[in-house]
Amino acid sequence: MSNLLLRHLEQFGPLPPDEKRALTSLVQRVHEIGADQDIVAEGDRPGDCKVILEGFAFRYKLLGSGRRQIMSFQIPGDVVDLQGFLLGEMDHSVATLTATKVGVIPHNLLLPTTERYPFIARALWQSTLIDSAVFRERLVGIGRRSAYQRIAHLLCEVFLRLQAMGLTNDGSYELPVTQAELGDSLGLSTVHVNRSLKTLRDDGLITLRDGRVVIHHWEGLGAAGEFDPRYLHLTRRLNPAPQSRERETGSSDAH
Amino acid sequence: MSNLLLRHLEQFGPLPPDEKRALTSLVQRVHEIGADQDIVAEGDRPGDCKVILEGFAFRYKLLGSGRRQIMSFQIPGDVVDLQGFLLGEMDHSVATLTATKVGVIPHNLLLPTTERYPFIARALWQSTLIDSAVFRERLVGIGRRSAYQRIAHLLCEVFLRLQAMGLTNDGSYELPVTQAELGDSLGLSTVHVNRSLKTLRDDGLITLRDGRVVIHHWEGLGAAGEFDPRYLHLTRRLNPAPQSRERETGSSDAH
DNA sequence: CGCACAATTGAAGCAGCTCAAAATAAGTGG
DNA sequence: CCACTTATTTTGAGCTGCTTCAATTGTGCG
Numbered sequence A, B: 001m002s003n004l005l006l007r008h009l010e011q012f013g014p015l016p017p018d019e020k021r022a023l024t025s026l027v028q029r030v031h032e033i034g035a036d037q038d039i040v041a042e043g044d045r046p047g048d049c050k051v052i053l054e055g056f057a058f059r060y061k062l063l064g065s066g067r068r069q070i071m072s073f074q075i076p077g078d079v080v081d082l083q084g085f086l087l088g089e090m091d092h093s094v095a096t097l098t099a100t101k102v103g104v105i106p107h108n109l110l111l112p113t114t115e116r117y118p119f120i121a122r123a124l125w126q127s128t129l130i131d132s133a134v135f136r137e138r139l140v141g142i143g144r145r146s147a148y149q150r151i152a153h154l155l156c157e158v159f160l161r162l163q164a165m166g167l168t169n170d171g172s173y174e175l176p177v178t179q180a181e182l183g184d185s186l187g188l189s190t191v192h193v194n195r196s197l198k199t200l201r202d203d204g205l206i207t208l209r210d211g212r213v214v215i216h217h218w219e220g221l222g223a224a225g226e227f228d229p230r231y232l233h234l235t236r237r238l239n240p241a242p243q244s245r246e247r248e249t250g251s252s253d254a255h
Numbered sequence C: 001c002g003c004a005c006a007a008t009t010g011a012a013g014c015a016g017c018t019c020a021a022a023a024t025a026a027g028t029g030g
Numbered sequence D: 001c002c003a004c005t006t007a008t009t010t011t012g013a014g015c016t017g018c019t020t021c022a023a024t025t026g027t028g029c030g
Helices: A003-012 A017-024 A082-087 A107-116 A118-144 A147-164 A179-186 A190-202 A218-224 B003-012 B017-024 B082-087 B107-116 B118-144 B147-164 B179-186 B190-202 B218-224
Strands: A029-033 A038-040 A048-054 A057-062 A068-074 A093-096 A100-106 A172-174 A206-209 A212-215 B029-033 B038-040 B048-054 B057-062 B068-074 B093-096 B100-106 B172-174 B206-209 B212-215
Touching: A003 A017, A003 A048, A003 A118, A017 A118, A048 A082, A048 A107, A057 A179, A057 B118, A068 A118, A068 A179, A068 B118, A082 A107, A082 A118, A082 B118, A100 A107, A107 A118, A118 A147, A118 A179, A118 B057, A118 B068, A118 B082, A118 B118, A147 A172, A147 A179, A147 A190, A147 A206, A147 A212, A147 A218, A179 A190, A190 A206, B003 B017, B003 B048, B003 B118, B017 B118, B048 B082, B048 B107, B057 B179, B068 B118, B068 B179, B082 B107, B082 B118, B100 B107, B107 B118, B118 B147, B118 B179, B147 B172, B147 B179, B147 B190, B147 B206, B147 B212, B147 B218, B179 B190, B190 B206
Parallel strands: none
Antiparallel strands: A029 A100, A038 A093, A048 A100, A057 A068, A057 A093, A172 A212, A206 A212, B029 B100, B038 B093, B048 B100, B057 B068, B057 B093, B172 B212, B206 B212
């Protein structure tokens, strides 16, 4: 059940056996949430943390005049509201993209756990720092990259993050986002996302259909998005790197 | 010397006396750095953390074709490279705006300190989460707000952060940035920053000259930038709120 | 004085936006 | 299985906030 949490946290280094054990009893119950529902909302003071066990979510903020900015997509293994644990009040919302299962970790269990198990505490801290790195990278993209580059970059990022969790398939992965959501994530209009996706498709880099991303040319996509994966700090590759995996003879693949 | 670090960390709640004491001996030496110098650079694996004691700095990343994105401005009290402590390698650089004094905290002292003193560890973690919130807010601005709004928002944010450190003067503060740096921080060209600043000035909201920001109309500026300070989590106001302070009879003040 | 850097202003161009509508897909109830 | 509804994708066309290029004006300083 919280295998996923373990896998997530071990991205940053192995945990000692006793801490692993402690981790497995963190998730007290599982909550099923429908698509397009808030997991936590801005202003909430949650009494527990939520780990995504199945499905996808995103952090967002609403602005005046109905605009929305999505800050990140969250995937299985991610703890979405550590902010609530440490700072009390959420300053943004997290909502589901699809029907989602979340594991619930009560703060009054998490607190003693982080005090007793320093590796767990450290790994959670590291996890929030990776979140931070993801925000920064998005910031760079929106601030200084073209629409085409931003999309390429995002698709690379999500690929590597999903791959680290074992959720990719030979250079393709599930990402049930609409173009409107992509736009809100990248600071673009739906229309422009559509046109840029078309260009990426025409360039033979990717296909995005029915909530599934197929990367036809990993290196090309990375180059298009100026993607440098180091900010994800996936030092311990739990899976082979994408370059060495999804070479399919027919399609143009990475090298 | 590390009074500032204490003040910074106590933004999130008081520390017990013994932890306060431990904190004062963290900074082992002080390093003076000239203007426009990197404090840490992308790719570095620093062996210590740096706290700003005097002066200003900013996080940034360089992109292809010489573009630069500044992710945040850092002020006295900020620890600029906790990322290096927890993740090893820096994925971005931090450079000074002005001549700066930084306190150096060796990792091999910080590590046992965070293990022995849970409140310090927690406060540092909280501090990184506030950084995160700042990145997110910038992200929202660049993604979905106009140039005018972004500038207003940034100036509000820096005001409150400096105020929490006791570094404001009746609605004005030192911020030694050039318009080019502002642009790189907000995803704008220098030219457009200049024009937007002119509009803000003409609207009677602010003046920015010689590295000093004067806020003439706090509420107006906040409204212009859709500024909601909650993301800074400055629950414990160490100074009076700006609204109740800088009412100057002549100029247009908030209310 | 004169260099170098920052701020300012003008003018033209464009990346991406908005408005609008058509085409496609995905239910849903009968 | 169809008729109807609603959401998403796609395409067209005109518009604009911001960019780029270029030149001018401070302004601090050796």
